[in-house]
Amino acid sequence: MNEALLVDVLGAAASALEDAAPELNRLDGFAGDGDLGVTMTEVARIVKEVLATGVAGVPELLGAIGTGIARGAPSTSGTLVATAFLRASQACGEGGEPTALLARCFEAALEGVRARGKAEPGDRTLVDGLASVSTSLEASTADGLEWREALAKAAEAARSTAQATAAMEPKKGRASWVPQRALGHPDAGCSMLAIVLSAAAARAAG
């Protein structure tokens, strides 16, 4: 996976994020405060800004995106996405075979988000989505799949996990008072992950 390709794929993901803003606001509104789309529009803007300035080197690029989001979109999801980029940046430093590299990046992102947000799998958060993506990429590495194929499978995993969160009853926090409000709707953060991975996979596939 070279830098130009990464720029291309991330740009496509950012555009998809912008398009999905109203839907993300709507999903966040069922149990949250309805602003995930607002934050992700800002995140997408920052990603595109960094891509346009052209930072040299994959780890440097991911790091610059992470830092930019941490400074410029410091909300819950913004901070978590920033953490994910920063950890991915560190994890991919050594380089390596693309599918394994992807798997390493997402594993690092998952661990970073878990540490920062203190949510566990099953809490109906972004952690559920990242965990399934990480698992899928690990399996693809073991199976020796090409990275584009692995990415497509990971996107598939993200989509089905987002779907699955719709049936997860919020057991913690405010939403647990009125579980019926969230029930039936996928978690907003997991949907966001599914949207960006799907866009990335589609662009990678050409």
Added chain:
Amino acid sequence: MNEALLVDVLGAAASALEDAAPELNRLDGFAGDGDLGVTMTEVARIVKEVLATGVAGVPELLGAIGTGIARGAPSTSGTLVATAFLRASQACGEGGEPTALLARCFEAALEGVRARGKAEPGDRTLVDGLASVSTSLEASTADGLEWREALAKAAEAARSTAQATAAMEPKKGRASWVPQRALGHPDAGCSMLAIVLSAAAARAAG
């Protein structure tokens, strides 16, 4: 004019006031704050309350109404109406021929309202209405008219003065910034006077 008759006539005037509340709010709203009807509903309630308790003696009755309004409806128009009743109460103490008595009461009311509110004739206030009523009653006294007839003429004077205020440009205060807002609509306080006098005259007539 005996006490029972006064009770009857004042009761009719109070009822007319209650009915006119929305219209008075509306008229007050063109250049004022649109609450004259609210105040007059309270005034009417207090008048009826005092009438129902049955105070002995005409001056005492008028005095009790004046005091009741001063305590219970202490807004601009409430305070002026209270002043009018209190001055009328003082003026009618000596008794006398009904038409002359009425004239004396309204002259005293006019002077009281002028002193309290510091408005001059031509300022487009209650003073304009009271001044024309007072003038009409004086003329009727000089002409030796019976009090019912005099009251009917006074009501007629109040109505035509209210009409005339519609053409008076507000020259003072806030309304003078936007004279066109008030222009074409009669002054609310003068309309109020016309309404109560008309109701009183109609009841007195039979």
Added chain:
Amino acid sequence: MRKIINQPKAFVDEMLEGVLLAHPGSLRSPARRVVVRADAPRHGKVGIVTGGGSGHLPLFMGYVGTGLADGVAVGDVFASPSADQVLEASRAVDGGAGVVYLYGNYSGDVMNFDLAAELAIAEGMQVATVVGTDDVASAPEAQAERRRGVAGIAMLYKVAGAGAEEGRSLAEVVTVTERASSGLRSMGVALSPCTLPAAGEPTFSLPDGQMEIGMGIHGEPGVSRGPLRPAAAIAVELVDHIVDGLSCGRGDDVAVLVNGLGATPVEELYVLYRSVHGALVSRGIDVRRAWVGEFATSLEMAGASVSVMRLDDEILGLLDAPARSPLLARW
């Protein structure tokens, strides 16, 4: 209607009960709808009595406290208190040095305070009156004495209250307060109407996206109505009107108060203040003190007003004196 109330008729009395329950050490009620400082009367101190309609908190009751007013007569929503109430307040705060009636110029209030003054003087009290007339939109400069009192009166309480607390005489308190008042101008902009509890309907209609410059605090028509403009443009228009009559320019010192009418967030008031400050400074005027917040409201009306007071050293000293009231003190 979006109101946290019980019976609309009971609104003012229940509000008063709440105030007295919340601040038992600071306030007491010597008569119905009359509230005074718990330590009133203060012997030898000039007493300051205010009052007016309800629905404007912290005006008027919020200014009863140390270094401010001593007593208040509380009217119905947007309606004057009675002369009786003002008289009761006067009796409760008179410490023998006389009483100043300090309130806003509304005809009902003027009549009732005037009547109360006659009665109080007949009882042997010394009474003097200073009426706030800061709202430049309510009458042209040539009729300045006819203008209504609005949020600027908050600064007059401060001046009069500090003077009285220092032990100045009745005449001295009146003189400095009148001087402060003559150098004080305000003007506001309304963005939405408000609803009286007893009425249940908005006091007037002002469509979303419209503003009315110079509207009165009871919804009396203002100077102009039009599409809502940016904060910076509103600030320039208000400052122009205010400074016009104040004959205030390069090198003059002023205090500024930006007031919210009820529903406008404090953040917006600071955005407005930013441009008000700029408009004054660009005329060479020196802003020595500034307050931003809710000082005189109209229930839940959206909008703001700007008040500017010309300063001299004596007035600035009084503005800086300590003052504290239970309704204003968030700590």
Added chain:
Amino acid sequence: MRKIINQPKAFVDEMLEGVLLAHPGSLRSPARRVVVRADAPRHGKVGIVTGGGSGHLPLFMGYVGTGLADGVAVGDVFASPSADQVLEASRAVDGGAGVVYLYGNYSGDVMNFDLAAELAIAEGMQVATVVGTDDVASAPEAQAERRRGVAGIAMLYKVAGAGAEEGRSLAEVVTVTERASSGLRSMGVALSPCTLPAAGEPTFSLPDGQMEIGMGIHGEPGVSRGPLRPAAAIAVELVDHIVDGLSCGRGDDVAVLVNGLGATPVEELYVLYRSVHGALVSRGIDVRRAWVGEFATSLEMAGASVSVMRLDDEILGLLDAPARSPLLARW
């Protein structure tokens, strides 16, 4: 939209400019969207840093002052500030005695303050954290540590700030603030939504005549929605929920804070307070201190919240200590 603003994007920065122009002697800005006391750092005094989204004034910036917090990181409307901003605030207020991070429990804020703490500690500062978790509607009692922070945090600033001002150590300030926090509960009712300047549309829909009990200050769904009820009934429901988890009853001392969310007149807050007081007293609880006004708002949302804090002599003494901030001080 009924807002006194310029470009929505510039809202927070223009608001901050206004704050700094209005209070130059009291506040300064050592870095973008960071505001600290003008006299910070105070040598040997524990520093208190807070922060959170904009749109809640006087929360958070309003609590920067004497006897309160020392610095604030200012986020976008309803959005967390960044770890960078918190770090800058920490550097500006650290007087060598350590810094307490005191803020409301929102995941974005927690993550950014935690990250800032790691960075500050790496720079050699001592940092401790106390998070306000008073909103009982935001999670059941068994998950009390997951609850959001709302208006009750105003009392925590008072406790922590007074302790720090007295010269207590970092550990001492944290201990007493945590004890105060553990005895603090709040719950609110919303009567209308609010509109973010950048969005231009209400954050949620709440029809006229409806209320939502327990709604979050960003419009997060609450415990129940239904027809608007009288103030007395709202008070009983809020007090029931609050006192439930507080295990507080006959003979216990509390402080009460009734907070307006933005568009609710102070008069209504006092009507509500009247019934809150009654509900507490009828349980034999002794209300020792009460504050009524706007302490934590949600732009122009209509509604109110009630906060109750269990008192002991030490906490009461800290609540009574002098405190002053330019945004809270109307005088």
